[in-house]
Amino acid sequence: MVKKFGRFILNLREDIKNLPQYHINLIIIIPFIFTGFSILAALLASTLTEYHMKNRLDFEHPVLWAIFIIGVLAFISGVILVRLILKPVEEFVDKARQLPPLSHSEYKKERPGSVDQIKQFTNVFTQVTNVLSRIDSKHIFPNIIGESLAIRGIMSLVMKVSPTDSTVLILGESGTGKELIASSIYEQSLRKHKSFIKLNCAAIPAELLESELFGHEKGSFTGATSFKPGKFDMAEGGTIFLDEIGDMPLNLQAKILRVIQEREFYRVGGGRTIKTDIRFIASTNKDLEQMVQDGKFREDLYYRLNVFTIYLPALRERKEDIPALVDHLLKNSEKKVEISSPALQILLPYSWPGNIRELQNVIERAIIICDDNLIEPSHLPSSIIKSFDHSDHIPLRSSNSPLDDRLNEMEKNLIMDALRQTGGVQIRATELLGINQRSLWHRIKKHKIDVKSIKNSGI
Numbered sequence: 321m322v323k324k325f326g327r328f329i330l331n332l333r334e335d336i337k338n339l340p341q342y343h344i345n346l347i348i349i350i351p352f353i354f355t356g357f358s359i360l361a362a363l364l365a366s367t368l369t370e371y372h373m374k375n376r377l378d379f380e381h382p383v384l385w386a387i388f389i390i391g392v393l394a395f396i397s398g399v400i401l402v403r404l405i406l407k408p409v410e411e412f413v414d415k416a417r418q419l420p421p422l423s424h425s426e427y428k429k430e431r432p433g434s435v436d437q438i439k440q441f442t443n444v445f446t447q448v449t450n451v452l453s454r455i456d457s458k459h460i461f462p463n464i465i466g467e468s469l470a471i472r473g474i475m476s477l478v479m480k481v482s483p484t485d486s487t488v489l490i491l492g493e494s495g496t497g498k499e500l501i502a503s504s505i506y507e508q509s510l511r512k513h514k515s516f517i518k519l520n521c522a523a524i525p526a527e528l529l530e531s532e533l534f535g536h537e538k539g540s541f542t543g544a545t546s547f548k549p550g551k552f553d554m555a556e557g558g559t560i561f562l563d564e565i566g567d568m569p570l571n572l573q574a575k576i577l578r579v580i581q582e583r584e585f586y587r588v589g590g591g592r593t594i595k596t597d598i599r600f601i602a603s604t605n606k607d608l609e610q611m612v613q614d615g616k617f618r619e620d621l622y623y624r625l626n627v628f629t630i631y632l633p634a635l636r637e638r639k640e641d642i643p644a645l646v647d648h649l650l651k652n653s654e655k656k657v658e659i660s661s662p663a664l665q666i667l668l669p670y671s672w673p674g675n676i677r678e679l680q681n682v683i684e685r686a687i688i689i690c691d692d693n694l695i696e697p698s699h700l701p702s703s704i705i706k707s708f709d710h711s712d713h714i715p716l717r718s719s720n721s722p723l724d725d726r727l728n729e730m731e732k733n734l735i736m737d738a739l740r741q742t743g744g745v746q747i748r749a750t751e752l753l754g755i756n757q758r759s760l761w762h763r764i765k766k767h768k769i770d771v772k773s774i775k776n777s778g779i
Contacts, residue, residue: 478504485599487580487624489626490602491630499563499603501632509599515554516558531548532550552594570618602625634675650687658694666708697727746760
């Protein structure tokens with residue numbers, strides 16, 4: 321008998337497993353349940369009223385009891401549903417807070433109940449999204465170094481425009497990484513298996529640039545002893561990057577416009593129209609709008625190029641990326657070198673007119689001259705140290721003070737300056753300083769900085 325019952329249970333389980341599975345959305349099931357309670361309450365109230373009216377009974381108390389019981393059942397059901405929904409969310413939030421990127425969060429310091437729970441969830445989800453976006457960006461663009469909002473915004477734009485065939489115009493000062501962004505667009509594009517041809521318009525003499533772009537036929541000019549394909553021939557089906565297009569002569573701009581508009585060109589000395597299928601990416605460190613107004617750049621070409629513009633900020637506009645850039649340069653160095661905290665603090669406030677290229681040169685020089693595999697302030701160029709000493713927002717002791725005292729005061733003032741800029745929010749100050757929150761906390765304690773007074777001052 322027991323064996324038969326056991327087999328019956330096993331068969332029943334198998335039958336249940338074989339039943340079709342239906343997945344119901346919570347957005348549907350929750351309103352459905354509470355609608356059911358409302359209908360049940362209405363039917364019960366109607367039935368009780370009808371029964372007591374027929375029998376001429378007092379129905380006030382039974383109806384109240386029915387309302388009370390249905391209300392209790394609805395409340396219990398609501399609590400159970402909320403717990404079922406929120407329990408996995410709470411477990412996720414608790415586990416997420418233990419992860420290193422979020423473990424030093426400002427929200428973790430709040431007392432239980434002092435912050436709205438939904439706000440807590442929103443804060444954690446926002447942080448998790450930010451961390452995931454950084455990880456995703458690092459995976460897709462390993463050569464683009466930086467985690468500032470500006471760089472992450474640029475990565476987002478690159479991801480959006482890369483799969484298209486739209487013309488891209490990259491603007492930014494010299495040394496900001498325009499060629500790197502152009503390469504990243506190509507590597508994520510649908511043409512990544514075709515050619516990627518680069519041409520610096522400022523590096524080639526004006527009289528040779530046309531031949532370099534369009535190619536030339538044999539005998540088209542003195543010295544043209546044979547046919548030579550141009551960059552457009554080489555880029556067929558792929559992508560061409562015209563770097564420093566603001567330096568292109570006006571007469572050649574009209575011919576480039578024809579290629580972009582008509583997708584065809586003529587070789588130098590040739591009379592045959594050549595069709596082409598190329599994606600254009602251009603860059604410049606010049607103000608093309610002003611050049612258009614001054615008559616130095618064709619307006620029609622400017623609007624043809626300006627389909628999708630990406631502006632690269634100067635390094636002085638994203639100083640929070642300097643520690644990551646320095647770390648990247650040191651890791652890629654053949655000589656294993658580290659940088660001291662005082663030396664890094666001196667690099668942060670510098671204006672970097674040469675941008676990333678200048679930073680790269682400074683670090684390369686420091687790596688060569690440092691003896692103990694540690695870059696110290698003495699290994700940095702005197703111009704950067706002088707700029708640091710004379711910066712307005714960092715008052716220093718007199719030059720007769722001991723070096724350690726001066727460096728300590730530099731560090732203290734840098735931390736206070738970062739805290740003032742962020743309204744005393746330490747996690748945002750760490751992003752500006754390029755250090756983790758535990759390190760910032762130790763330095764605040766070491767220098768006896770009153771964070772509360774900075775917060776309350778509202779400076």
